[in-house]
């Protein structure tokens with residue numbers, strides 16, 4: 001087994017986005033493409049000699065070949081030990097859990113999250129640091145700088161490792177340990193939640209749940225946790241076998257893409273509780289019988305009821321939410337007398353707050369919820385949190401939400417996505433809002449008056465780092481808000497995200513549909529940004 005040094009040339013498009021580097025599989029398959037990026041990681045993260053790394057992915061197409069390449073490169077670069085999930089599988093939250101449990105130097109997750117997979121789909125690489133969380137911007141920037149000048153990479157000339165057999169093998173001077181993908185994570189969940197109580201709920205014959213794993217990585221975890229450890233009836237988990245192309249679906253747990261689950265929860269004889277998770281298992285959607293819980297409300301409910309759950313019995317240090325997420329959690333924080341932080345989009349911004357114990361729960365409107373138990377958002381954790389609350393409160397989701405809104409008021413909220421917009425058109429649209437911004441203050445749109453328009457910038461309270469241009473906010477005098485952002489995770493064209501929010505202190509007993517409550521703001525967003533004419537689309541491609 002000899003170390004080979006291979007000459008290469010930079011690719012100029014290896015800038016990590018909101019969550020790692022994401023490209024079409026065919027791009028990653030270009031000669032040296034994956035290798036360049038991996039070598040750039042190894043060259044940028046500090047002294048890795050003899051260190052332990054964690055490696056796994058969401059099982060999408062190209063996961064296995066990529067793992068073999070990375071193992072050989074790690075061995076050639078002097079890594080001491082790699083723990084790799086069996087079959088190359090580790091969900092994003094499980095990777096974070098394993099990095100922390102074994103005090104690893106960091107980890108590599110192969111995933112393009114909720115983006116479609118398969119030979120014509122997307123692939124991705126994320127690097128996580130020793131706290132288990134996504135690399136902060138200073139690390140991803142160093143990696144990007146390295147990709148621009150890289151001229152060689154190192155790889156061991158060796159045969160492939162058997163990824164399916166749990167156990168230890170040597171690869172040059174490096175030890176490869178194939179570990180069970182699920183056990184460490186499932187044990188962590190059992191330490192946080194009241195499994196006995198949840199088991200009673202799931203086996204009592206009254207309560208029915210459906211968990212849609214969307215043919216993605218959480219299938220393995222959900223079977224083990226819900227059907228084995230918690231005794232839920234077989235069939236509780238649907239689409240539970242992870243497939244390389246996610247069954248040709250779009251593994252994003254929202255009302256559009258999780259249509260099978262939505263049909264069940266909004267159909268006849270609907271179960272009491274439905275949930276779905278995404279490609280790599282860090283997102284979640286929560287549904288009740290004929291009821292959709294927005295992710296922003298979900299964060300608020302978890303915060304308001306946290307002390308019912310063993311792992312959070314002593315209360316919360318604080319809450320953090322991404323800027324476009326609604327202020328529902330802020331209302332709960334206010335009542336609890338704790339801080340609520342507003343961060344830019346992307347989980348990496350929560351890491352410092354969690355490490356410094358300033359926040360215990362975090363959430364994003366994009367179906368991401370999590371806590372200080374790891375440093376990633378965590379889909380199944382959110383599902384278990386909800387089940388634990390429901391098991392204690394013995395209430396339907398609809399009545400629990402109604403009670404919550406009566407206590408805290410309701411933040412009507414929706415996100416409208418326009419996907420696949422030509423880059424030029426999207427840039428023109430954003431430029432148009434910038435141009436209008438100086439004249440917006442005081443301008444009236446029907447009953448709404450603009451209070452401010454700005455570009456969100458964030459100074460990290462722990463390390464003082466500044467992140468600019470994190471989304472345009474237009475706020476109104478009644479507290480309503482419209483936010484415009486371009487996605488940083490797409491791989492084709494641009495995706496415009498429009499976030500709409502309005503607060504009502506005393507909402508009616510019969511819940512009003514958010515699209516109706518937000519109709520005026522939706523029209524104002526179009527007027528302000530000329531969305532329909534500039535995108536050429538007459539409605540959003542996805543509404544959540």
Ligand code: G1P
Pocket residue numbers: 018019113322345346347364365366368486487488489490497
């Ligand atoms: C999207 C979400 C963001 C999330 C990220 C990774 O990023 O909006 O909240 O952290 O995916 O899951 P975007 O495409 O908007 O940049």
Ligand code: ZN
Pocket residue numbers: 092112113114278279280281282283
């Ligand atoms: Zn994800």
